[in-house]
Amino acid sequence: MIIIAIILGCVIGAIIGVNAPIIPYTYSTFLAIAVVAALDSVFGGITSVIKKNFDLTIFITGFFCNSILSIALTYLGQRLNIDIYLAALVVFVGRMFTNLTIIRRYYVDLWKSKITQKVKSGKKAEE
Amino acid sequence: MNNKNKISLVIGGMCILLSCGIAIQVRTITGIGSTTGSNNTENTLRDSVLRTKEDYDNLYEDLDKAEKLLEQERNNATENNTELSELQEEIKTKNTQLGLTDVTGKGVIIELDDNHSVSANSIGLLTDPNSMIVHDSDILYVVNELKNAGAEAISVNDQRIVANTVIECDGSVIKINGVKVGAPFTIKAIGMPETLKNVYRTQGYLWNLKYYYLLEVDFQTSENITIPKYTGTYKFEYAQANN
Incomplete structure (x- = not known):
């Protein structure tokens, strides 16, 4: 269900994005x-769904707060002539990798347990 | 189940925003034709060039708007006064003559390009490869001939040729009005087409460029040519009128 939602969302978003007007270069950062x-x-969000502690409010606020805060930090960095966005980038991408690891582990475990179950049931059928 | 539906809906919505943002960003960057290189200095320089260019475009747009407003204000102010409206007309005519307005009319379009068909092997020993490319002097000569044939407005690659235009060599490109332009050159001229046609007469300069120097020359008349205005400024500090 969630996977379908993600794929559908990405496709619709891409279609909107392709037809939307482009933004000035200054704001592209x-x-x-x-x-x-x-x-x-x-x-x-996907990680927390897997961990079963998903909270809709936290997810939505996190989505917008993270985006707005990172934009604000980038702007501040431009004013101060220091690349603050690099710090935000490191944090975000680092966290993405951590989350990806959790998601990967979950599905690998699921897959492994399915295989062992199959093997067990096969053995049982043989007996 | 209801909760799960809600979660999928929200994540789907986020994905819409996300992929929309990515698509817009990708299109913005590809539109500019710039990609992040490995060299940091180069990136910074490219970034500042793009920003400055955008600033320039925005300011130019503002200037355009301001000029239109000025025009409108002038029209409003002189509406009910014959003397002033005559002066207003005079300003308009003078501006057109100075090349400060976009103009449209019939005339000729000349396309000049380097000879692309020759290579180091096919070129003869005695031929100078330097003669196979368009030089600043070629442009100057052609512009001069167009003026001689009575052209009222001339532009080279959308750079208006006015009284204080400089056409100079700048390495591999040519500088016109201080702006770098490169081949192929599109020279547009508004004037009486019948006389302008004489620029392309047999044994004329343009004809020689094509058949003697083997440049790629295309000459055609057109009923509807638009020539942009001169974007620079006229400076008159030392010359004073004697009257």
């Missing part, structure tokens, strides 16, 4: 960092 923040939030 902000959009880029917001995209990375949103990506991190989505990965975090």
Whole structure:
């Protein structure tokens, strides 16, 4: 169900994005960092679904707060002439990898247990 | 189940936003034709060039708007006054003559390009490969001939040729009005087509460029040519009118 929602969302979003007007180059840095923040939030959401502690409010607020905060940090960095967005990037991408590891482990475990179950049931049938 | 539906719906919505953002970003970057290189200095420089260019475009748009507003204000102010509206008309004519307005009309379009068909092997020993490319002097000559044939407005690659235009060599490109332009060159001229046709006469300069120097030359007349205005400024500090 969730996987279908993700795929459908991505397809619809891509269609909208292809037909939407492009933004000025000056603001493209902000959009880029917001995209990375949103990506991190989505990965975090999937992880929490797997861990079964998913909270809708936390997810939605996290999605928007992360994006807005990262944009604000990038803007501040531009004012101060320091690449603060790099720090945000490191955090987001680092967390994405952690979440990806959790998701991967979950599915690998699921797969393994299915195989062992099959083997067990096969053995039982033989007996 | 209801809860799960809700979760899928929200995650789906987020994915819409996310992929929409990615698509817009990708299109913005590809539209500019810039990708992140490995060299940090190069990236910073490219970034600042793009930003400056965008700033320039925005300011230019503002200037355009301001000029239109000024025009409108002038029209409003001179509406009920014959003397002033005559002056207003004069300003318009003078601006057109100075090349400060976009103009449309019939005339000729000349396309000039380097000779692309020759290579190091096919070129003869005695032929100078330098003669196979378009030079600043070629442009100057052609522009001069067009002026001689009575062209009222001329542009080269959308750079308006006015009284203080400089056409100079700048390495592999040509600088016109301080702006770098490169081959192929599109020279547009508005004027009486019958006389402008004489620029492409047999043994004329343009004809020689094509048949003697073997450049790629295309000459055609057109009923509807638009020539953009001169975007620079006129400076008059030392010359004073004597009257």
